[in-house]
Amino acid sequence: xxxxxxxxxxxxxxxxxxxxxxxxxxxxxxxxxxxxxxxxxxxxxxxxxxxxxxxxxxxxxxxxxxxxxxxxxxxxxxxxxxxxxxxxxxxxxxxxxxxxxxxxxxxxxxxxxxxxxxxxxxxxxxxxxxxxxxxxxxxxxxxxxxxxxxxxxxxxxxxxxxx
Numbered sequence: 227x228x229x230x231x232x233x234x235x236x237x238x239x240x241x242x243x244x245x246x247x248x249x250x251x252x253x254x255x256x257x258x259x260x261x262x263x264x265x266x267x268x269x270x271x272x273x274x275x276x277x278x279x280x281x282x283x284x285x286x287x288x289x290x291x292x293x294x295x296x297x298x299x300x301x302x303x304x305x306x307x308x309x310x311x312x313x314x315x316x317x318x319x320x321x322x323x324x325x326x327x328x329x330x331x332x333x334x335x336x337x338x339x340x341x342x343x344x345x346x347x348x349x350x351x352x353x354x355x356x357x358x359x360x361x362x363x364x365x366x367x368x369x370x371x372x373x374x375x376x377x378x379x380x381x382x383x384x385x386x387x388x389x
Contacts, residue, residue, distance in 0.1 A: 257352075261285075262373040263294040264387040268380050271315040275389055280370055287346075287359070287366040287374050296376070298363055303336045306362045309344040310334035312376050316342065324381050341382045349373040356386040 258277035265274035276294035288306070291298060297313055300306035310332055316322055321329040322342045330339055338344070346363060347356040350372055359366050359374070368374055375387030 260370050261290050261368045262349075262352075262389065263290060263296065264373065264375040264389045265294075265296055265312060266375070266377045266385065266387050267312075267315055268378040268385065270320075270378060271313055274313075280368065284367040284369050287363040287368050290368050290374060291363060291376075298376075299334060300362075301334050301336060301338070306364045308337060309346060309363070309376070310338050312344055312378070315378065322380070342380055343378070345377050345379055345384055345386070347375040347377065347387055349375070 260277055260279040263274060263276040263278055267273055274294060274296055278290045278293045280290065288298070298306065298309050299311040301308045301310050311334065316332045319331060321331055322339075323329050324341050327341070330342060332338055332342065346359040348359045348366065348368075349356050352373070356373075356375055366374070373389075375389075377385045377387045379385045
């Protein structure tokens, strides 16, 4: 059993290690031949909408985000399983104020506040709904036709990406 698990891990590593991703253009009709990347900053940064070509069958979400010019930072306690910053947002000294609450500064040590956090989403086609990603950005495998999205939620309401 251990050999088969190790072999599967090796195959996954080889597949993703050889994959690469690069920014591509949307077609005239707005479609994307690769993977669509959507990032919504809730007014704290410039939103991103990119089409990324994937060479090979799959790439990790982290590779696809990076090709779209999107950087992510996980927490100290949970690594990339829990994102705390996307393109530096929220900033290390940026105060987030929710009506009626005290100013909050994200430290990226543990879980972000329930009223100010990044959600990581996937969508398998343009006709399906966004759902929370089942894996971290470093583990989720993305194929052409998939969409990945990040949305910063303020005030405790889970926001989904919009494109």
